[in-house]
Amino acid sequence: MTENDDNLQVPVVVPAAGIGKRMASDIPKQYLRLNGKTILEHTVERLLSHNNISQVILALHPDDKYFQSLPLAQNPNVKTVIGGDERCDSVLAGLKAVNENPDTNNAKAVMVHDAARPCVSLEDISNLIKHYQQTGRGGILASPVRDTMKRSNAQQQILHTEARDNLWHALTPQLFNTVELISAIERSLKEGAVITDEASAMEYCGYAADVIPARSDNIKITQPEDLHLAEFILQQQYQTNRNSSKSFNEKA
Numbered sequence: 181m182t183e184n185d186d187n188l189q190v191p192v193v194v195p196a197a198g199i200g201k202r203m204a205s206d207i208p209k210q211y212l213r214l215n216g217k218t219i220l221e222h223t224v225e226r227l228l229s230h231n232n233i234s235q236v237i238l239a240l241h242p243d244d245k246y247f248q249s250l251p252l253a254q255n256p257n258v259k260t261v262i263g264g265d266e267r268c269d270s271v272l273a274g275l276k277a278v279n280e281n282p283d284t285n286n287a288k289a290v291m292v293h294d295a296a297r298p299c300v301s302l303e304d305i306s307n308l309i310k311h312y313q314q315t316g317r318g319g320i321l322a323s324p325v326r327d328t329m330k331r332s333n334a335q336q337q338i339l340h341t342e343a344r345d346n347l348w349h350a351l352t353p354q355l356f357n358t359v360e361l362i363s364a365i366e367r368s369l370k371e372g373a374v375i376t377d378e379a380s381a382m383e384y385c386g387y388a389a390d391v392i393p394a395r396s397d398n399i400k401i402t403q404p405e406d407l408h409l410a411e412f413i414l415q416q417q418y419q420t421n422r423n424s425s426k427s428f429n430e431k432a
């Protein structure tokens with residue numbers, strides 16, 4: 181069922197219950213600050229600045245002691261649930277809240293976006309939503325692989341070179357029919373399928389899933405060296421926005 185409506189509102193589940201092991205920081209990486217705000221705030225504010233997004237459902241760690249001190253905690257458009265042991269568990273908790281919440285349960289489509297991806301562009305989100313509206317098919321933002329890709333054994337001995345045509349980095353948001361995605365994740369978990377993103381659950385259950393070409397600077401902040409890169413990307417994006425709003429005001 182496509183929803184050709186410019187006012188289509190798509191709720192977003194944001195898994196934010198991780199502990200950031202690979203970041204090796206004193207606090208969960210989503211609460212590290214870049215340009216004066218936590219990564220989580222950057223991400224949620226970016227999402228809520230999109231015309232088709234008015235509800236964010238955050239999945240938080242059961243022992244999260246940081247969120248309540250953020251202004252986000254007072255935002256009526258931000259709801260929270262308790263996440264789970266794995267990302268997919270956190271996503272499922274958020275999806276069930278979308279399906280049960282009267283503010284969001286009439287939405288046929290839902291997006292899932294990592295808290296650790298604050299640099300996502302509004303245009304890419306628009307492209308993902310337009311794809312769903314025009315085709316009725318779910319999809320994921322993805323960036324084409326640019327490097328030669330090698331497959332090795334556990335001893336890091338190269339086995340072969342992977343063909344890289346039609347090979348993509350899966351990004352987020354990922355957009356799917358809410359009920360179908362809940363069903364796919366539940367079945368995948370029940371049957372022990374390895375799912376590291378929403379599309380892998382949909383693929384496992386035979387649902388359609390498309391890639392929508394997107395910017396490669398929609399990075400997932402994972403390791404320490406990602407922080408400076410993300411800070412630079414965000415600074416560039418905010419500067420571009422300032423310049424465009426300045427030139428708009430000068431023309432007005």
Ligand SMILES: Nc1ccn([C@@H]2O[C@H](COP(=O)(O)OP(=O)(O)OP(=O)(O)O)[C@@H](O)[C@H]2O)c(=O)n1
Nearest residue numbers: 195196197198199200201202265266270295296
């Ligand atoms: N049980 C989990 C694990 C991860 N996440 C979220 O899923 C997103 C992507 O996961 P990842 O980058 O792996 O974050 P962490 O799991 O925190 O990182 P690490 O694997 O290094 O511990 C993050 O926003 C993270 O907070 C979650 O909500 N629940």
Ligand SMILES: C[C@](O)(CO)[C@H](O)COP(=O)(O)O
Nearest residue numbers: 267294350351352376377400
């Ligand atoms: C969902 C995701 O960001 C797509 O690339 C990725 O699979 C998350 O993996 P992680 O190991 O939970 O960071």
